[in-house]
Amino acid sequence: MRDVSVLTIAKGRTEHLHNVVRGLAAQSIPPRELVIAVMDDLPYDLLPETPFPVRQIHVTRTDGELPLSAARNAAAVHAMGDVLAFVDVDCIPHPDLVADVADACHPGRGLVMGEVAYLPKGATDKGLQFNIFDRIGVRHSDRQAPPRFGLMKCEDYRCFWSLNFAMHRDDWALSGGFDEGYYGYGGEDTDFGRVLDHRGIDIWWMKGAKVYHQYHDHCMPPVHHLHSVVRNAEYFASRWGHRTMGHWLHAFHLMGLIDNAPEGLTILREPDAADLDMCRQTEDMPYANSRRVMDKLQAELGTEADRRRAAEAGEAAISAIAAE
Incomplete structure (x- = not known):
């Protein structure tokens, strides 16, 4: 079984991050580590206890813009696992996420996108109740449904988004990582998908490797x-x-x-x-x-x-x- 480093990037969202950590502590197969790229001046303190190490690295810009690409790249540089599983700070991992990506991601597989279910406001008020999350979580209406089982090839690089994806570190190295010319919000995901397409690195939809997106105020279009x-x-x-x-x-x-x-x-x-x-x-x-x-x-x-x-x-x- 390949070992998995879970990577997240975070600015604020303390309670969301705590739920990510709690979700990882509940994994059927624990990750090797959690690496947090912190886009704030200070690291997070009083994180929930885990049976695996949690490491925080500092990534900021002097102009205050979000260094999303640089943060993901920095987290990958510091990770030690065979598989790099990127989970956004507002996403709680299902208990089988680590096991699922460990099984799916091998050298040459490419990039695998797991399932995402969106939770209504207040869903986490009583803690992590995954059976309830499965009942009340919904798929985004503008997103591709996962395959019935296994993997399904994604034929349009524009559909990649970085909410929940994983790659073997060999494929990550071939990709070159995210272009750090993007900063602030928008564009870096599509660019990364375009690079994968240009370099012949496959993108897959996956049944499983699920996360639950936590409610937060947001504007769309942004x-x-x-x-x-x-x-x-x-x-x-x-x-x-x-x-x-x-x-x-x-x-x-x-x-x-x-x-x-x-x-x-x-x-x-x-x-x-x-x-x-x-x-x-x-x-x-x-x-x-x-x-x-x-x-x-x-x-x-x-x-x-x-x-x-x-x-x-x-x-x-x-x-x-x-x-x-």
């Missing part, structure tokens, strides 16, 4: 990250010849936040309270959904001709919504 989304979309274009996050950029354009011109993106104004309210996940939603907001924006356009033009302009962007 208007609260307007500047970093715009910057990272242009950086992606400098590498690959076209922008990514097109569905978000289209929404920002419909909201009057940006001029989405082929020759360059221009921020026209800052998001206001109305923009945030439109995009914010409400307490009755287990997850935020860009499609809901984009449908609303297009429905509110003034004339049928306006709606038709907007729909045509956004068709390619909306087709990529599964990669948000």
Whole structure:
């Protein structure tokens, strides 16, 4: 059995991180270690006890932007296991996650994406009750369902997202890791998927290796990250010849936040309270959904001709919504 290092990156979210640690302590096969890339000034203290070591490493930027790519890369550098299992700080691992990825990830397999179930607000108030999580957790409506069993090839690199994935360290080395030219929010996942596709490294959907996404306030499209989304979309274009996050950029354009011109993106104004309210996940939603907001924006356009033009302009962007 290959040993597994579980890696997470964290800024704030202390209670979420505690639940990640508790979930790992409940594994049917314990991980070799947990490596936390801390994007705050100070390490986390008073973490729950575990039967495996927990190591924290410090990764920050002087400008305060989130160094998501650099943090994942740093965690991988410090990991010692054969398999690198990346679990976001807001995701509680199912008790069989470590066993599942240990079995699935061998040299040459590529990248494996596990299942994700979104929990409603308050789901963890009484602790980790996995049988209840299985009953109330839901799949994101814009995400691919897992296969009935085993693995299923993912044919579109844009569908990769870093919420819950694992690779053998040999395949990670072949990938080169995440491009650290991305910082703040957005773009680095699609770039990583594009690199894997370019280098012939397979991406797989997996039945199992499940995590439960903990509820937290969020906006989608991410208007609260307007500047970093715009910057990272242009950086992606400098590498690959076209922008990514097109569905978000289209929404920002419909909201009057940006001029989405082929020759360059221009921020026209800052998001206001109305923009945030439109995009914010409400307490009755287990997850935020860009499609809901984009449908609303297009429905509110003034004339049928306006709606038709907007729909045509956004068709390619909306087709990529599964990669948000």
